Amino acid sequence: MLSYRHGFHAGNSADVLKHWVIERVLSYLTQKDKPCFYGDTHAGAGMYFLNSDIANKTAEYQRGVKKLFGGAAAPLPFSRYLSLLSQCEAEVGADAYPGSPWWAAKILRASDRLNFCELHPQDYPKLEQLFKRDKRVKVFNEDGFIKSVALMPPPEKRGLVVIDPSYEIKSDYEKVVQHIVALHKRFATGTYALWYPVVDAARAAKLEHRFIQAGLKNTQLYELQTELPENGGMYASGMIVVNAPWTLTQDAQKVLPWLSLCLSSSAVKAQGKDAGFRIKTLCDE
Numbered sequence: 001m002l003s004y005r006h007g008f009h010a011g012n013s014a015d016v017l018k019h020w021v022i023e024r025v026l027s028y029l030t031q032k033d034k035p036c037f038y039g040d041t042h043a044g045a046g047m048y049f050l051n052s053d054i055a056n057k058t059a060e061y062q063r064g065v066k067k068l069f070g071g072a073a074a075p076l077p078f079s080r081y082l083s084l085l086s087q088c089e090a091e092v093g094a095d096a097y098p099g100s101p102w103w104a105a106k107i108l109r110a111s112d113r114l115n116f117c118e119l120h121p122q123d124y125p126k127l128e129q130l131f132k133r134d135k136r137v138k139v140f141n142e143d144g145f146i147k148s149v150a151l152m153p154p155p156e157k158r159g160l161v162v163i164d165p166s167y168e169i170k171s172d173y174e175k176v177v178q179h180i181v182a183l184h185k186r187f188a189t190g191t192y193a194l195w196y197p198v199v200d201a202a203r204a205a206k207l208e209h210r211f212i213q214a215g216l217k218n219t220q221l222y223e224l225q226t227e228l229p230e231n232g233g234m235y236a237s238g239m240i241v242v243n244a245p246w247t248l249t250q251d252a253q254k255v256l257p258w259l260s261l262c263l264s265s266s267a268v269k270a271q272g273k274d275a276g277f278r279i280k281t282l283c284d285e
């Protein structure tokens with residue numbers, strides 16, 4: 001039985017980076033008229049409340065989404081993230097922070113389809129309830145690593161699959177690469193976005209190396225460091241995107257320095273102006 005609950009971490013710096021990348025990829029895909037598919041292998045509850053006991057146990061959102069305001073103005077490629085966040089607050093409540101399924105559902109159109117997988121006995125019913133009236137959405141109480149492969153290729157032939165495990169099982173660091181290779185075999189033109197935490201530098205470097213070895217064309221890495229490793233725990237997190245839209249790295253070059261300015265600790269910033277983020281091509285076009 002897995003114990004991870006995303007409610008403890010909702011709205012933290014990792015969520016901000018992850019949800020911004022999802023927003024950018026889906027905004028790009030929906031520029032064309034043709035329908036597209038969105039898959040979320042580890043979807044969570046879909047909506048979180050930052051005034052809840054669970055969110056305030058560690059109050060990670062205070063070092064995440066709450067630090068985006070009051071400093072330097074956000075760069076243009078971050079503006080849709082902010083306007084969707086305001087929309088969520090207006091529709092759901094001032095203390096609401098949305099999960100990945102909500103961001104995708106807001107950006108996608110009537111002609112698009114969304115499939116979510118979630119295993120947790122408390123979070124799955126919340127997710128199902130949140131989307132029960134949305135005809136575009138199917139919610140599966142099934143293992144996302146298995147179900148997502150069975151769903152490939154989607155008939156739309158265009159789309160994004162987000163892989164966002166909790167890494168409670170250490171073998172997940174290896175499994176995620178094999179999983180994306182398996183998805184890519186069935187749906188080579190799809191975009192895949194993997195979230196990963198950096199708790200142990202060697203483990204994260206191994207993950208990066210496995211992607212380089214897998215050699216999937218156009219694999220890009222976007223990483224944000226908010227703390228120093230010696231403080232312990234997760235000190236950075238990133239997104240690895242396969243078949244990234246050509247605009248994503250350009251946008252990240254504007255947004256990641258600003259996100260780092262907002263979210264990185266002063267100790268990280270003291271290491272130099274580029275210390276808080278990394279943008280890297282793991283495999284070329």
Ligand code: SAM
Nearest residue numbers: 006042043044099100117118119120143144164
């Ligand atoms: N993607 C969500 C978001 O950004 O809002 C957060 C997801 S959270 C990091 C990971 C979720 O995966 C947890 O809710 C956990 O219950 C669920 N989970 C763990 N193993 C799973 C599996 N094999 N298949 C589907 N869901 C799983």
